[in-house]
Amino acid sequence: MKLSFAKSDLIEPINIVSKAVSTKTTMPILTCILIEAEEGVIKFTGNDMEMAIETEAEGIIYEAGIAAVDARLFSEIVRKLPDGDVLLEQENDKMHISCAGSHFSIPVRGGEEYVKLPASESKDYIVTSEFVLKAMINQTLFSISANDNNKLMTGELVEVKNDRLKIVSLDGHRISIRTEALNEDYGVKQVIVPGKTLGELSKILPGELESEVYVFFGKNNITFKFGKTVVLSRLIDGEYFKVDKMISDDYETKIVVNRRQMLSSIDRSMLLVRETDKKPIILKITDAGLELSMNTVIGSMKESLEIEKEGRDLMIGFNPRFLSEALKAVEDEEVSIYMMNPKAPCFIRNEEKSYIYLILPINFIAAE
Amino acid sequence: MKLSFAKSDLIEPINIVSKAVSTKTTMPILTCILIEAEEGVIKFTGNDMEMAIETEAEGIIYEAGIAAVDARLFSEIVRKLPDGDVLLEQENDKMHISCAGSHFSIPVRGGEEYVKLPASESKDYIVTSEFVLKAMINQTLFSISANDNNKLMTGELVEVKNDRLKIVSLDGHRISIRTEALNEDYGVKQVIVPGKTLGELSKILPGELESEVYVFFGKNNITFKFGKTVVLSRLIDGEYFKVDKMISDDYETKIVVNRRQMLSSIDRSMLLVRETDKKPIILKITDAGLELSMNTVIGSMKESLEIEKEGRDLMIGFNPRFLSEALKAVEDEEVSIYMMNPKAPCFIRNEEKSYIYLILPINFIAAE
Numbered sequence: 001m002k003l004s005f006a007k008s009d010l011i012e013p014i015n016i017v018s019k020a021v022s023t024k025t026t027m028p029i030l031t032c033i034l035i036e037a038e039e040g041v042i043k044f045t046g047n048d049m050e051m052a053i054e055t056e057a058e059g060i061i062y063e064a065g066i067a068a069v070d071a072r073l074f075s076e077i078v079r080k081l082p083d084g085d086v087l088l089e090q091e092n093d094k095m096h097i098s099c100a101g102s103h104f105s106i107p108v109r110g111g112e113e114y115v116k117l118p119a120s121e122s123k124d125y126i127v128t129s130e131f132v133l134k135a136m137i138n139q140t141l142f143s144i145s146a147n148d149n150n151k152l153m154t155g156e157l158v159e160v161k162n163d164r165l166k167i168v169s170l171d172g173h174r175i176s177i178r179t180e181a182l183n184e185d186y187g188v189k190q191v192i193v194p195g196k197t198l199g200e201l202s203k204i205l206p207g208e209l210e211s212e213v214y215v216f217f218g219k220n221n222i223t224f225k226f227g228k229t230v231v232l233s234r235l236i237d238g239e240y241f242k243v244d245k246m247i248s249d250d251y252e253t254k255i256v257v258n259r260r261q262m263l264s265s266i267d268r269s270m271l272l273v274r275e276t277d278k279k280p281i282i283l284k285i286t287d288a289g290l291e292l293s294m295n296t297v298i299g300s301m302k303e304s305l306e307i308e309k310e311g312r313d314l315m316i317g318f319n320p321r322f323l324s325e326a327l328k329a330v331e332d333e334e335v336s337i338y339m340m341n342p343k344a345p346c347f348i349r350n351e352e353k354s355y356i357y358l359i360l361p362i363n364f365i366a367a368e
Numbered sequence: 369m370k371l372s373f374a375k376s377d378l379i380e381p382i383n384i385v386s387k388a389v390s391t392k393t394t395m396p397i398l399t400c401i402l403i404e405a406e407e408g409v410i411k412f413t414g415n416d417m418e419m420a421i422e423t424e425a426e427g428i429i430y431e432a433g434i435a436a437v438d439a440r441l442f443s444e445i446v447r448k449l450p451d452g453d454v455l456l457e458q459e460n461d462k463m464h465i466s467c468a469g470s471h472f473s474i475p476v477r478g479g480e481e482y483v484k485l486p487a488s489e490s491k492d493y494i495v496t497s498e499f500v501l502k503a504m505i506n507q508t509l510f511s512i513s514a515n516d517n518n519k520l521m522t523g524e525l526v527e528v529k530n531d532r533l534k535i536v537s538l539d540g541h542r543i544s545i546r547t548e549a550l551n552e553d554y555g556v557k558q559v560i561v562p563g564k565t566l567g568e569l570s571k572i573l574p575g576e577l578e579s580e581v582y583v584f585f586g587k588n589n590i591t592f593k594f595g596k597t598v599v600l601s602r603l604i605d606g607e608y609f610k611v612d613k614m615i616s617d618d619y620e621t622k623i624v625v626n627r628r629q630m631l632s633s634i635d636r637s638m639l640l641v642r643e644t645d646k647k648p649i650i651l652k653i654t655d656a657g658l659e660l661s662m663n664t665v666i667g668s669m670k671e672s673l674e675i676e677k678e679g680r681d682l683m684i685g686f687n688p689r690f691l692s693e694a695l696k697a698v699e700d701e702e703v704s705i706y707m708m709n710p711k712a713p714c715f716i717r718n719e720e721k722s723y724i725y726l727i728l729p730i731n732f733i734a735a736e
Contacts, residue, residue, distance in 0.1 A: 073639065073666065073667070076639050077636070077639055080632070080635060080636045080639065081636070082632065101671055101672050101673075102633070102636060102669070102671045103669065103670045103671065104636075104640075104667060104668070104669050105667055105668045105669075106666070106667035107667065264448070264450065265470070267448060268445070268448045268449070268470060268472075271441065271444045271445055271448065272472075298441060298474070299441065299472060299473055299474035299475065300472070300473045301470070301471065301472045301473075302471045303469055303470045303471065304469050305469075
């Protein structure tokens with residue numbers, strides 16, 4: 001193998017496929033990036049057996065070949081090289097990396113060792129915009145469960161119903177739902193995608209409104225194609241929670257509040273919360289406005305915000321982090337919060353329900 | 369106590385004195401900032417029993433008083449407050465912090481609990497520029513010893529000889545010396561200042577060329593006064609190493625090299641070095657130029673740089689980190705490196721010797 005790249009044309013594909021490279025693994029080959037140069041195409045691949053990322057690189061092939069190099073070392077060297085053209089040349093079990101007077105030699109593994117995820121054969125796909133998909137992931141991913149006790153909660157439901165795409169996450173205390181329109185009727189599909197895949201995907205999705213991403217639904221996997229990159233991921237087996245049954249339009253109290261102001265108040269209140277002593281933030285809703293308060297062993301806080309209020313007065317307590325994360329995910333200047341009583345979930349949603357954030361309250365009288 | 373501040377006038381003094389607040393201590397009062405408001409002056413103090421920082425804050429005193437508040441909590445709250453005027457009001461064992469509709473209450477400790485370092489009575493001082501002192505610290509502090517085995521090596525020698533100020537650090541493998549002229553003859557003084565003090569001092573020194581800093585030499589302490597801030601520190605007892613005896617002007621080989629290029633080469637070579645397997649970078653100096661090479665279990669590197677050379681050819685090995693840190697401390701575009709033989713130290717210095725970096729070589733034949 002003998003290849004030449006402009007340094008910048010090498011850094012980008014390395015960064016992209018590194019997102020799927022294992023850092024902790026018993027299989028050393030999975031800490032590598034696979035480089036394949038064949039038939040005029042240079043392809044980089046990273047794979048941690050749960051997800052794989054392939055991308056094409058711009059470069060000149062002087063000599064075709066396949067080789068695997070340690071992802072971290074290769075990436076660090078290339079990033080620190082002087083500016084200029086980078087020459088990669090495999091010689092037996094070494095990869096020579098040369099650039100403007102600098103010459104590195106690092107070990108190389110035969111490409112045949114490399115395990116590839118089975119390519120997706122699915123013809124069942126949808127098309128959406130990079131921007132929309134990236135936003136839908138970022139605005140729901142925060143409420144997956146961090147621990148593995150319930151595998152389903154570590155992933156997100158990706159559901160297609162005719163011309164609607166819906167992404168859902170939940171962790172037992174809250175539910176996040178984002179819905180967007182698709183350009184045509186794609187029938188009905190429902191899969192559970194690992195949160196890690198979606199997190200890495202969102203990082204490498206350029207997120208252009210005009211650029212398309214193709215999503216292929218396979219039996220055991222899902223594939224995202226955009227630009228010169230393909231992301232392939234295993235799915236989580238099982239049937240997802242019946243989320244629709246948990247959502248309600250009824251409310252006794254509705255408030256409209258400035259999102260940034262409420263977010264700042266909640267963030268300040270969290271300064272008084274210790275990991276070991278989870279206290280709720282109390283919302284007191286009256287015709288006089290919204291009063292937020294927090295009382296812990298560290299100290300106390302009280303703030304007032306102007307709101308538009310509809311319905312009954314109410315006092316209700318929440319985990320401040322859950323409120324904060326939902327409010328951060330919203331982009332609107334003003335948000336509407338719908339509540340029933342101090343024991344029923346609140347809903348943060350817009351009129352058209354493109355986003356719905358359900359959060360269970362904390363029984364704050366018991367918590368006091 | 370009842371005080372009012374513009375938020376920005378409060379943040380700066382908190383940041384300054386926080387540098388001297390203990391994070392790990394068995395005395396809770398030392399995790400506090402002391403606030404003193406008396407006779408029209410508001411003073412903040414942080415103190416970890418090794419060093420103390422006092423600074424004056426701009427604000428209005430409605431009611432005088434002394435109080436101590438947890439430094440981290442107070443600082444986090446003030447930083448997150450909305451913009452506006454901040455009112456501090458002590459009521460019994462609480463400090464009320466109010467700003468634009470936000471009200472916090474946090475515990476307060478009586479100021480009488482607070483332990484103050486003994487004020488310096490010394491009339492023995494020098495005057496230099498903030499800029500010069502900050503540079504001298506930053507350009508030597510990297511070569512103090514990180515471990516406590518030899519207490520003297522955890523500090524820096526601060527020496528005044530007539531109209532010369534000298535700062536020296538060493539760790540057994542290298543010596544860093546910076547010398548600058550003073551405006552007048554201040555006699556002879558010699559103290560060893562803890563590295564931690566100098567590190568924190570350099571962070572809070574604004575570093576203006578035109579602004580003066582007064583350095584007071586006491587029997588057991590040193591005091592730095594600049595702007596509205598006073599930094600007081602204990603000294604390290606003992607007699608410092610006879611550094612002058614270790615310095616020599618003789619050389620057999622001298623090279624002049626582009627500092628940034630050499631630094632980049634060395635930084636790249638360090639990608640191949642593991643903590644557990646310290647390999648030297650080999651400098652091969654011939655009429656053809658400087659060749660840098662590194663060979664480790666991870667891989668190998670070889671680079672060539674153009675140099676001006678004087679004297680004999682030489683091959684010599686160094687800990688790459690030591691070379692890199694010395695070259696980073698220098699500001700010149702071209703640096704001169706003086707060497708004797710593969711077993712004698714090299715000297716990186718300028719003509720006027722305002723900086724001298726001595727680095728011991730590594731016996732690389734043994735190390736191979």
